[in-house]
Structure formats: structure tokens, C-alpha cells
Amino acid sequence: MSCQSTFTFISLYSPNYLGDRKLRYLSVAEVYEKIENTTKRLEMTDYLVELFKKTPKDLIDKVVYLTQGKLYPDFMGIEIGMAEKLAIKAVARAAGRNAKEIEADLRRTGDLGETAQKFLEKKLQITFFRQPLTVERVYQTLDKIARASGSGSIDQKVALLSGILSDAEPKEAKYIIRTVTGKLRLGVADMTVLDALAIAYGGGKDARPILERAYNVSSDLGMVARIVAEKGLDALKDF
Numbered sequence: 001m002s003c004q005s006t007f008t009f010i011s012l013y014s015p016n017y018l019g020d021r022k023l024r025y026l027s028v029a030e031v032y033e034k035i036e037n038t039t040k041r042l043e044m045t046d047y048l049v050e051l052f053k054k055t056p057k058d059l060i061d062k063v064v065y066l067t068q069g070k071l072y073p074d075f076m077g078i079e080i081g082m083a084e085k086l087a088i089k090a091v092a093r094a095a096g097r098n099a100k101e102i103e104a105d106l107r108r109t110g111d112l113g114e115t116a117q118k119f120l121e122k123k124l125q126i127t128f129f130r131q132p133l134t135v136e137r138v139y140q141t142l143d144k145i146a147r148a149s150g151s152g153s154i155d156q157k158v159a160l161l162s163g164i165l166s167d168a169e170p171k172e173a174k175y176i177i178r179t180v181t182g183k184l185r186l187g188v189a190d191m192t193v194l195d196a197l198a199i200a201y202g203g204g205k206d207a208r209p210i211l212e213r214a215y216n217v218s219s220d221l222g223m224v225a226r227i228v229a230e231k232g233l234d235a236l237k238d239f
Contacts, residue, residue: 023059025133027051028066029172035186044188048196055135057229061222062139064193069184071143073220080146082157082180087112090158091177094165095119112181116165117174130167138164138172142180190221201228214239 031051035044048067055063065071072078091112092099097119105115141164148156161180165173178184191208194215198207214224214236227235 023055023063023135025135025138025172025176026169027054028063028135029169029175032067032175032184032186033171035188039187041189041192044192045195045199048188048193049199052196052200052225052229057226059135060229061226062135064197064222064225066135066139066179067186067188067193068190068221069179069182069186071139071146073218073222075219078143078146079182080142080180081182082145082161084112084181086154086158087161087177087181090161090165091116091119091173093158093162094168094173095123111178111183113174113178113183116177117170120165120168120170120173133164133167133169133172138176142176145180190215193221193225197225197228201225202233207233210236 028051031047034047038044038047051063052060065073071080088099088102088106091097092102095102095116102112102115102119105118106112109115109118141160145157145160148160161176164176168176175184191212194208194211195205198205198211202208202211210233211224211228214227215221217239218224224236
């Protein structure tokens with residue numbers, strides 16, 4: 001990897017990094033819902049292209065990681081890994097319900113994301129003000145949850161998660177919960193993401209081999225996305 005690429009790689013992982021533009025997490029959740037409702041790879045690709053094109057370039061790495069159900073490439077060793085029992089507490093707190101009610105519905109649905117969506121839909125009817133969730137806020141909150149450790153970390157994780165759930169649209173809550181518990185499972189292969197990136201930023205699917213080679217070298221799909229979005233396809237030819 002070139003020195004320039006290495007510098008780019010390091011700079012992306014500053015915990016204080018914030019893009020200047022905003023993207024609502026609802027835009028991401030709506031695309032996830034479309035993907036979940038199809039088994040056709042071409043349709044999945046089209047939905048991802050739609051999402052990537054509306055994503056600010058300085059956020060594309062984060063959107064790609066979230067779509068993979070993670071926050072960073074695997075080799076960084078940072079996982080969200082929130083226990084379902086803690087997530088249940090967070091859902092209960094955000095929805096203003098008892099944890100036993102959440103657990104009872106979870107036994108029926110088998111999907112805490114669906115349960116969260118259901119209970120927050122009920123709360124929505126009496127909620128007058130919520131702050132719209134941005135991708136930045138969701139990503140940063142999940143990052144704090146992943147990094148929380150030591151004394152008081154359990155309460156901190158529950159408070160952080162319930163905080164964004166309180167502002168989440170029911171549909172957003174569904175995918176936040178699935179992500180934080182490691183059960184996003186959209187069924188999107190890395191090659192599908194590469195196809196979508198090639199179409200959105202590389203001029204078409206013919207560009208995929210260049211992106212794929214960069215990914216094989218770096219093992220970092222988010223970084224590949226960020227470079228091609230900001231600097232173009234030629235910047236990946238140095239890998």
C-alpha cells in the first residue's frame with residue numbers, strides 16, 4: 001500500500017472524526033428494509049447504489065461498515081458485542097415499558113429488533129419531540145458502547161443505547177438493535193458492496209476488479225469506499 005493510502009487509512013479512525021454534512025440514519029434503515037425484502041443480488045446492488053449516492057463522501061466508510069454489521073475492519077479487533085439482556089433493558093427504558101414485557105414479546109418474535117420496533121411504534125403515538133438520528137450519532141454511540149469497559153460500563157452501555165433509541169424512528173430502532181447485538185444479517189456479500197461502489201463511484205461494474213484488488217490487499221472495505229468516493233478510481237490503482 002502506498003504511503004498516501006496508509007495515511008488515509010490511519011486518519012479515518014480518529015474517534016473524534018466528524019463529517020461536515022449530515023445523513024439521517026433513517027435513509028440507511030429504509031435501504032436495509034428494502035434489501036431484507038429481496039433475495040435478488042441485482043436488486044440489492046441497486047438499493048446500495050441508491051444509498052451510496054446519497055451518502056456524503058466523508059461518511060461512506062461508516063455506512064459501509066454499518067452495512068457489514070460492524071464499526072471497523074475485523075483486523076482492528078473492535079466489536080460492539082452487546083449482550084441481548086442489556087439490549088432488552090435499553091429497549092424497555094426507551095419504550096417506557098417493563099423488561100419482562102420486552103422479553104415476553106421477544107419469545108414470540110425471536111427478533112429483538114422487531115420487538116423494539118413494535119414497542120417504539122406504540123410510544124410514538126405519545127411522543128411529541130425527538131431529535132432526528134444522524135449516521136454520525138448512531139455510529140459514534142455504537143463506538144462508545146463497543147469501547148466501554150471497567151466499572152460502570154454495563155450501565156453506561158444501557159444508557160447510551162436507550163438514548164439513541166429514545167430518538168429513533170421505530171424502523172431505525174429495529175436495525176440499531178440488530179447491529180448492536182451482532183444480528184444485522186442483511187445477506188449482503190462483500191462482492192455486492194464492491195459492485196455498488198463500482199457503479200456509484202467508479203463509472204460502472206467494469207471498475208470492480210480494481211476495487212476488489214484494493215480490498216484484497218487492505219482487508220478494509222470501508223477504507224476502499226472512502227478512497228474511491230473522495231479521490232476516484234485512480235487512487236486505488238496504487239495498491
